Amino acid sequence: MSLHIFANIVTDYGTAANNRGENEGNTTTLQKLIWKGGIHTTVSAEAIRFSVRRLLAEMEPEGTNRTWNETSRTNEWKSPEFKEWEKTKAGKPHIDDDLLGFMSAKASKEENTAGTANVRRAVLEVTRAVSLTPWPGDTTFNAASPGATPSAAKKGNNPVPYGAEIHATRYQYGIAMTPDRLHQADRAAKALQAISNLRTVAGNHGRFLFDFSPAAVVYRATEDPAPRLLYCFNTDDEGNTIDATELLRRVKAGDIAGSELVVGGTLSTTETGLELAKLGAEVHDGIKAATNAICERIVQATA
Numbered sequence: 113m114s115l116h117i118f119a120n121i122v123t124d125y126g127t128a129a130n131n132r133g134e135n136e137g138n139t140t141t142l143q144k145l146i147w148k149g150g151i152h153t154t155v156s157a158e159a160i161r162f163s164v165r166r167l168l169a170e171m172e173p174e175g176t177n178r179t180w181n182e183t184s185r186t187n188e189w190k191s192p193e194f195k196e197w198e199k200t201k202a203g204k205p206h207i208d209d210d211l212l213g214f215m216s217a218k219a220s221k222e223e224n225t226a227g228t229a230n231v232r233r234a235v236l237e238v239t240r241a242v243s244l245t246p247w248p249g250d251t252t253f254n255a256a257s258p259g260a261t262p263s264a265a266k267k268g269n270n271p272v273p274y275g276a277e278i279h280a281t282r283y284q285y286g287i288a289m290t291p292d293r294l295h296q297a298d299r300a301a302k303a304l305q306a307i308s309n310l311r312t313v314a315g316n317h318g319r320f321l322f323d324f325s326p327a328a329v330v331y332r333a334t335e336d337p338a339p340r341l342l343y344c345f346n347t348d349d350e351g352n353t354i355d356a357t358e359l360l361r362r363v364k365a366g367d368i369a370g371s372e373l374v375v376g377g378t379l380s381t382t383e384t385g386l387e388l389a390k391l392g393a394e395v396h397d398g399i400k401a402a403t404n405a406i407c408e409r410i411v412q413a414t415a
Contacts, residue, residue, distance in 0.1 A: 139275035177206035328377035376402020
């Protein structure tokens with residue numbers, strides 16, 4: 113049986129803005145969805161993956177295949193054809209291609225013939241992040257000073273009004289991966305280290321900063337192919353504190369073995385965290401300690 117790694121993460125409480133949905137007039141909107149009957153704001157999995165890739169580039173001596181050039185605002189590639197995967201036994205595919213997958217499609221040069229596609233499914237799968245609390249509809253009114261930007265300068269000497277939707281909340285999301293599917297299984301541990309240190313994600317612009325690193329995390333190392341813990345965090349006080357009552361119920365019900373879990377962060381000092389410890393979970397006060405613990409399990413299992 114293969115070892116599977118699952119995790120559910122919740123961020124610290126912060127103010128999200130500039131995570132662009134479609135603009136409505138001069139108002140910058142947040143991406144939203146209906147979640148459990150209410151309007152919640154959301155951050156795409158691709159935005160999280162983008163941030164993970166940046167951290168992987170700093171962690172890996174060889175860097176990543178794809179890097180973002182802040183000056184030209186374009187991606188730069190070391191191997192756009194992904195040819196390393198034609199000789200995976202001898203070559204050393206880049207860490208981002210190994211973990212995050214890729215697709216390179218080419219149209220046919222002749223009519224009535226099929227094109228080609230070089231595809232690798234992502235081993236590190238990421239869910240969309242969803243706000244822990246519903247969006248109450250908060251919007252700010254702002255005015256850019258005359259000449260503050262090139263676009264504002266075109267408006268003459270008058271301030272340029274604009275609005276921005278904002279949301280004071282936490283975000284939770286989950287991940288899944290099977291280390292055996294990686295060209296180098298130890299890269300699973302590097303992925304978890306990157307996720308435990310996420311910084312700017314999605315709409316983090318000069319206008320605001322939202323800390324996307326975990327405030328609490330639940331890792332699961334198991335031979336069970338189903339995660340059973342995604343979106344397990346909840347709050348009873350508008351996001352001030354967090355709990356994971358559904359996770360505890362599943363452990364008590366026998367769907368998740370307590371010994372498979374490594375818990376870190378603010379959940380550790382709650383009644384749920386204390387009960388999980390009694391049921392066999394490894395519980396740490398710190399995120400880094402919990403991440404190091406689950407990485408040790410990965411290294412031992414894949415050695």
